[in-house]
Amino acid sequence: MYFSGIPVLFIPGNLGSHEQVRSLASVSLRKSLKDRTPFHFDYFTVSIGKDYSALYGGVLIEETMYVSYCIQKILSLYKSKIDNIVLIGHSMGGIIAKGSVLMTPNINASVASIIITLATPHTPTLALDYTFVNYYKNLEKRLNDIKDAGINVISIGGGPRDTLITSTQILDPTADINVISNVIPDVWKSVDHLSILWCKQLVLSIVHSLFDSVNYAQKPPKIFSTTNERMQALSYHFYHRTSGKRLYFYKEIIQFETDGEWIENIQRHYTWSNKNSFKKTSSIYLMIRLSGQPDYLTIDTKNLESKDWLFACTASNIQGQSRICNWGWNLTNKTRILSDPLHRIRKTVDLNLQEIKYPGVTHIVIRITPENLEKYVTINVDLYSYDTRFIFIKNNLFLLKNLFILPQIKKSHPGHIRYYASFDNFVDVIAVELKASGCTDPKHAIVELIEPWSIGVTQIQFFTVIDNGPKMMKIQTKNKYSNISPNLRITLDPACSYVINIQKGGIIDQISCIVRDRWYLLYTTIISLLLLFLSTRINHGHNQTPIIIITIFLSFCYNLIFECLIALAIICVFTIGLCCCIIFFGSVAHNIAVRFLARVITFSTTWSDWLLGGLNQLPFITTILVLSLIPATCGALAMLISIFLYFLNLTKMYEDYLEELLMASLQHFNWIRHFRSTKDNSEDTRQKIFNHLIFFILWCFTAIPAVPSVLVWAKNFSYNMKLSSEDSLLLQSWIILVTCSTMGWVQLPSNNHKSRSQILSSILCFLGWVVLLMGAAPHPPFYQYCIPPIVAGTISIIALNFIFS
Numbered sequence: 015m016y017f018s019g020i021p022v023l024f025i026p027g028n029l030g031s032h033e034q035v036r037s038l039a040s041v042s043l044r045k046s047l048k049d050r051t052p053f054h055f056d057y058f059t060v061s062i063g064k065d066y067s068a069l070y071g072g073v074l075i076e077e078t079m080y081v082s083y084c085i086q087k088i089l090s091l092y093k094s095k096i097d098n099i100v101l102i103g104h105s106m107g108g109i110i111a112k113g114s115v116l117m118t119p120n121i122n123a124s125v126a127s128i129i130i131t132l133a134t135p136h137t138p139t140l141a142l143d144y145t146f147v148n149y150y151k152n153l154e155k156r157l158n159d160i161k162d163a164g165i166n167v168i169s170i171g172g173g174p175r176d177t178l179i180t181s182t183q184i185l186d187p188t189a190d191i192n193v194i195s196n197v198i199p200d201v202w203k204s205v206d207h208l209s210i211l212w213c214k215q216l217v218l219s220i221v222h223s224l225f226d227s228v229n230y231a232q233k234p235p236k237i238f239s240t241t242n243e244r245m246q247a248l249s250y251h252f253y254h255r256t257s258g259k260r261l262y263f264y265k266e267i268i269q270f271e272t273d274g275e276w277i278e279n280i281q282r283h284y285t286w287s288n289k290n291s292f293k294k295t296s297s298i299y300l301m302i303r304l305s306g307q308p309d310y311l312t313i314d315t316k317n318l319e320s321k322d323w324l325f326a327c328t329a330s331n332i333q334g335q336s337r338i339c340n341w342g343w344n345l346t347n348k349t350r351i352l353s354d355p356l357h358r359i360r361k362t363v364d365l366n367l368q369e370i371k372y373p374g375v376t377h378i379v380i381r382i383t384p385e386n387l388e389k390y391v392t393i394n395v396d397l398y399s400y401d402t403r404f405i406f407i408k409n410n411l412f413l414l415k416n417l418f419i420l421p422q423i424k425k426s427h428p429g430h431i432r433y434y435a436s437f438d439n440f441v442d443v444i445a446v447e448l449k450a451s452g453c454t455d456p457k458h459a460i461v462e463l464i465e466p467w468s469i470g471v472t473q474i475q476f477f478t479v480i481d482n483g484p485k486m487m488k489i490q491t492k493n494k495y496s497n498i499s500p501n502l503r504i505t506l507d508p509a510c511s512y513v514i515n516i517q518k519g520g521i522i523d524q525i526s527c528i529v530r531d532r533w534y535l536l537y538t539t540i541i542s543l544l545l546l547f548l549s550t551r552i553n554h555g556h557n558q559t560p561i562i563i564i565t566i567f568l569s570f571c572y573n574l575i576f577e578c579l580i581a582l583a584i585i586c587v588f589t590i591g592l593c594c595c596i597i598f599f600g601s602v603a604h605n606i607a608v609r610f611l612a613r614v615i616t617f618s619t620t621w622s623d624w625l626l627g628g629l630n631q632l633p634f635i636t637t638i639l640v641l642s643l644i645p646a647t648c649g650a651l652a653m654l655i656s657i658f659l660y661f662l663n664l665t666k667m668y669e670d671y672l673e674e675l676l677m678a679s680l681q682h683f684n685w686i687r688h689f690r691s692t693k694d695n696s697e698d699t700r701q702k703i704f705n706h707l708i709f710f711i712l713w714c715f716t717a718i719p720a721v722p723s724v725l726v727w728a729k730n731f732s733y734n735m736k737l738s739s740e741d742s743l744l745l746q747s748w749i750i751l752v753t754c755s756t757m758g759w760v761q762l763p764s765n766n767h768k769s770r771s772q773i774l775s776s777i778l779c780f781l782g783w784v785v786l787l788m789g790a791a792p793h794p795p796f797y798q799y800c801i802p803p804i805v806a807g808t809i810s811i812i813a814l815n816f817i818f819s
């Protein structure tokens with residue numbers, strides 16, 4: 015079997031299916047048939063078994079090698095000399111796409127001409143094992159090879175609707191274009207993590223960009239060989255499209271028609287339309303005179319389909335009573351397409367007249383061809399001084415600079431189109447309200463939130479006379495520059511006057527932004543607080559104020575106060591839920607364990623119950639049995655089983671505590687005097703249960719990295735009982751934790767060894783602060799894999815102290 019088109023390989027992401035390529039492939043095929051192009055695209059895809067590639071690093075290398083061999087095989091299916099391929103990756107498929115050409119020895123990086131990543135986490139938020147972290151670090155070291163190989167990389171994100179991958183994560187430092195779907199012309203909408211694959215407008219933009227990246231003059235047609243030629247098509251469709259759906263090259267100088275109708279209006283603000291005009295056979299030229307003041311010009315057009323429509327010229331010829339131009343410098347490439355709620359073709363431009371350096375320019379000219387005059391065309395012109403339209407929002411309360419910004423109100427006049435707004439400090443949520451007067455529906459105003467530090471990240475909100483806000487606009491990417499703040503670009507309907515009210519968003523929306531951008535810090539923060547809790551329990555009865563003060567100081571200095579409060583709330587809720595489970599579901603868990611044993615060893619439930627009780631009395635045998643699962647299955651499974659056994663042990667301790675309480679209540683009767691010592695025992699049991707609750711919570715959160723390993727093991731169980739790709743560092747941690755928990759070595763030291771207790775408390779306190787500060791390090795997710803080894807080391811110290819005490 016041989017192919018004759020241009021190869022495109024689609025790579026699915028985490029739990030993705032090879033069938034997700036169908037939208038791209040079908041639209042591409044229909045376009046080639048409709049346009050009768052001399053070429054077509056051959057779409058290939060790989061099936062990677064719906065692996066957990068976003069959670070488990072063990073499959074990344076395997077998938078990368080598999081994709082590289084697929085690329086080799088695909089290129090061998092062409093009789094003509096095809097030496098490169100287009101790669102499209104969704105989610106983790108984008109990482110695999112880059113890794114397959116950069117990290118494999120069997121192919122050269124130049125084998126890919128274009129790499130398009132869709133909702134790909136170029137910066138991960140969860141990196142639970144060292145294999146995963148190492149893959150990202152190795153890929154990061156080789157990213158410069160992408161530029162050397164001449165590969166064009168486009169990273170596309172879904173925007174606010176994608177709750178799995180944030181806009182910050184899709185920013186690729188080596189990409190030629192980083193863009194969210196809100197900005198892409200003709201898309202204008204945010205899409206979620208899955209619908210980014212079948213959103214029709216986005217799929218069309220991707221397909222059109224690929225078709226315009228082909229060199230038609232070459233026989234057979236192929237993707238352009240130079241990066242600049244490919245970038246012209248890619249940037250046109252994904253970011254800076256100024257006219258139709260095909261790439262258009264503008265001529266610098268355009269000759270005007272001699273029989274055209276020239277109209278000059280000296281007003282600063284006016285609207286021209288052909289609503290009541292007769293049919294024209296020649297073009298209309300609207301002239302805007304440049305007189306030095308004002309210095310800015312905004313033009314907003316509707317239903318103007320001309321590709322060349324905006325020019326700068328010198329009016330040197332006389333026609334009747336006025337001067338006209340014979341030719342002009344083409345300024346259409348400075349324009350842009352603007353989203354329109356009524357789905358009209360809308361083009362706009364903002365010109366700084368001081369930056370027009372052409373010699374002798376006297377006018378800006380708008381050309382309206384006879385073909386455009388067949389529709390209802392509207393041209394809005396607004397000449398103004400930039401300072402009069404700029405709204406600077408500042409905070410007069412310096413001490414509350416980050417908490418409160420006074421609302422800024424600005425009134426516009428009819429005829430005004432453009433306003434700008436900026437802030438004196440960074441804000442994460444902006445509330446905008448536009449109250450229109452002097453007009454009726456349907457009149458629309460548009461507000462664009464621009465993030466200057468991330469080109470290609472812009473949001474759009476529409477306002478009407480009725481739906482006038484306030485509407486919240488949330489910053490999507492992290493600002494690395496303290497001197498740059500977000501900007502607003504406001505497009506008004508000139509028929510209305512507006513009251514513009516801009517202020518900082520509410521506290522709920524601000525919290526939602528913090529949670530969206532910093533939720534992954536909770537894992538390390540929770541572990542840190544649990545270690546600090548254990549430290550205070552060891553020094554129970556001593557002054558804990560220094561530990562609390564230092565923890566608060568570190569949290570404040572490294573901006574981790576919010577994470578600490580949320581982590582503390584999570585621990586409290588988890589503790590309450592755990593206590594309820596121990597009280598109400600302890601017998602249920604015991605019955606599950608008994609029935610499981612009965613099914614495994616084909617005993618009756620009575621014998622299984624007796625065996626389970628015997629195992630509780632023989633921890634050494636229990637430890638051997640659980641550890642024997644590791645070479646046969648995986649260490650993560652043994653870790654989760656040890657957590658279940660720990661829970662059963664907690665329920666048994668709770669039952670013993672209830673029995674002691676009952677005996678303590680009966681000691682007042684003369685016939686049960688020998689139970690008088692039960693009161694002291696119940697107090698010791700209560701403290702013991704409290705200590706083990708903290709240990710169990712620490713065990714549960716530490717075992718989070720074990721869940722992906724168990725999922726991968728269970729998924730591949732029918733093929734291989736042994737998980738051979740398990741991370742070695744995690745495996746050693748699971749062995750230590752399983753051994754210590756099942757042997758019963760997890761015990762806090764008694765107050766009889768004060769010096770030893772103080773040393774152990776200091777070690778736990780230091781480790782707790784170290785884990786806390788991981789959240790302030792560069793790329794905090796890259797340190798998450800360290801949590802199980804740190805906890806395993808801590809538990810080892812506690813176990814050794816218990817053994818030798």
